């Protein structure tokens with residue numbers, strides 16, 4: 001029986017993880033579940049999965065959950081605050097930690113799981129983008145096992161040579177082909193993108209995801225973050241990673257070998273596949289997925305990305321090439337801009353402007369410790385918020 005902790009249990013990935021875990025009650029038990037403030041959903045999950053611990057980052061939400069848990073006679077212990085995320089990430093009872101908090105908020109808890117030598121299922125790509133070198137060093141030093149959950153990286157991982165472990169440079173690999181659905185605005189003119197609303201940006205044609213990653217998929221920043229993520233996971237430079245738009249989202253990514261072989265992983269677009277793969281690796285378990293109907297899919301199309309319409313993609317690839325603090329500054333500025341867009345204070349096309357301008361004002365510097373990473377992150381957020389505020393004034 002394996003113990004599983006889910007950081008970000010109430011989100012899209014968290015819910016899919018519980019769905020897979022719930023199909024195998026003899027093999028997995030839930031040790032801890034965490035959320036920021038969604039009491040109702042976390043309570044429902046506690047009732048169903050009876051974890052030993054539940055964490056709510058916000059104190060008031062934790063108090064409310066504690067009361068509800070007591071009323072219902074559950075044994076789950078409720079902890080409060082961001083520090084508690086790190087505690088439950090390192091519990092000896094859990095073998096496996098799903099890192100599915102969104103954004104930089106997931107960094108310290110994900111690292112705590114790494115430092116506790118867990119099998120870490122990495123959905124929270126932002127933590128790797130922010131601290132790649134330090135993160136991968138910690139994976140090696142503490143003997144953690146890193147399994148990529150992002151569907152593309154999970155696909156690449158599955159196409160790697162036998163016995164491959166994330167972080168090593170794979171033998172005989174020429175390049176990685178990272179597929180990209182193109183997002184909800186594929187083919188939209190710049191004018192139309194200019195007035196795009198949060199609901200339009202979150203209406204992804206293939207994947208149902210949290211709102212932040214949905215906006216990232218619309219700007220293609222998500223793919224840019226994923227190029228950075230792939231560089232760290234597979235120890236390859238950005239020059240050896242190509243982005244391929246594939247609107248059907250059936251081929252989840254491809255690995256090209258020196259002899260010309262190209263291996264791909266295919267499947268229905270459902271995150272329960274990579275989640276089940278990560279949980280059970282190298283075994284395979286049921287994940288509740290319908291068989292892939294290739295006759296129904298009929299066509300697999302591939303096209304180059306529209307870099308001109310998606311400046312965020314180029315900015316993120318440039319940041320990967322620059323290195324140092326550039327990727328983490330990019331990530332921080334993007335989080336600020338996406339938040340402003342989602343609360344309808346910034347227009348869609350201004351997200352790239354905020355990111356680009358922040359990168360200019362925060363030139364790349366060394367980020368040799370987590371404290372430095374957090375310093376750069378805070379500074380970039382302040383700068384980005386200032387730029388976003390100016391852009392808002394001009395547009396109002």
Ligand code: NAD
Nearest residue numbers: 008009010011012013035036101102105123124125209210
């Ligand atoms: P989501 O918004 O649906 O869920 C986010 C979770 O994080 C929630 O449980 C929320 O309570 C928690 N959270 C939010 N802010 C927090 C904070 N400040 N402190 C602690 N917890 C906080 O997001 P999601 O779509 O599930 O994405 C989660 C992560 O997985 C992201 O990094 C995303 O890029 C990655 N990912 C998601 C998908 C997908 O299909 N949804 C695919 C690939 C990668």
Ligand code: MG
Nearest residue numbers: 150151152226
């Ligand atoms: Mg992805």
